[in-house]
Amino acid sequence: MKHSNRRRPVQPPRSAFAGFQFPPDVIMVAVRLYLRYNLSYRDVEELLLERGVEVDHVTVFRWVQRFTPLLVDAARFCRHAPGDRWFTDETYVKVNGVWRFVYRAVDQHGQVTDVLVSARRDAVAARRFLRRAMATMKVRPAEVITDAAPVYPAVLDDLVPSAWHHVERHANNRVEADHSQLKHRLRPMRGLQTAQTAQTAQTAQTIIAGHAFMQNLRRGHYELGIDAPRGLRVAAALAELATAI
Template sequence: MWLYFRFPLSFREVEELMLECGVVVSYETVRRWCLKFGQAYGHSLRRRRPQPGDKWHLDEVFIKINGVQKYLWRAVDADGMVLDILVQNRRDKAAARRFFRRLLKTTQTVPRVIDKLRSNGAAHREVMPSVEHRSHKGLNNRAENSHPPTRQRERAMKGFRSPGSAQRFLSAFSGVSPHFRPGRHRMTAARYRFEMTIRFTIFNQITGACGLPAVA
């Protein structure tokens, strides 16, 4: 299952790769596994992450679902780790308030500073009045830089079919994919291999695949 969430592959391509490794599994089985376990695995990986930093970056982008424009809300910490992601129909005070409340409940912490769009100030004052709000050009680049992997998967999947399926996939994707992206450009090859070994071990512990290849 990690193949599907880590790389821009279709279910059929995962089936083909598994067959080359000598594992016979249908693409429909892979799809059912992702639907059933993806979000749970993503949440488990998030819980194992270090406490997020006290500076959060928020952003939202347009996405098309069956030709209808929706909004993808995202929050990341100062290290670029995704704190939460939410698909919504609107980009207004009510939508911002819902996302802020969900974000605080998910992280169980309150930031010191948030960088976000000026238009969400009313919701910020209502939900997090004690948190410093910074809003000017360039501050939320960290959040914007986390969108490309999602866009890449959106293109590979030829778009999302419904808001519900988009939310389910992105909840799992934002938990699993970053787990296998430790920032290779900042590590030596030996350090990177060591770090990936640790991360595969953690993933196998979560999926119950200890002692087996990391192909949950």
């Protein structure tokens, strides 16, 4: 049997929006509204209906869960490198009626370096968070500021022995104040909810990571939407990213 030497045409990558009933601009508006403003899924459903788009709030939830990680991943090449001073702390949120800990770090420029939702507040969780943050950002901090939690000295000595670990009263106010923005965003949701208990951790992680992404985007830590007026920067940035996914 004779084989042809002709090359097959190169197929363009399949869009993440392929197979969805609604066009990409509608999906991006819904995701942007949810991540940017203090809205519930039902609020987004109502705002879309006012604009002639009839979509169920469960569908909005699925869009947020599907496209938020894709947007964050597509934007990583446009993200500014974080500073070398990391203010690290944990806060807590309620997920399906159960309290969960959220590890967060903010650099000296106000960029949220990473977030991690954990069922426990211990050395294992702290180690996982810091290792993940350094791997994601490809940066090792020169200074880490924490509260007086006893788990940090050993974890930092192991992961970043060259970093100066700073523990001092009020030294970590920067990240503690930043926690309040997350709490303010989650308040309309009355705790993160999902019908599938097995997916609660991933659901919470996606939403909280999406909040951090939006926060960093608005603070100018990405080379996205830079030519747009300040009030339109987020919309322009997501429009750019939509073409990449």
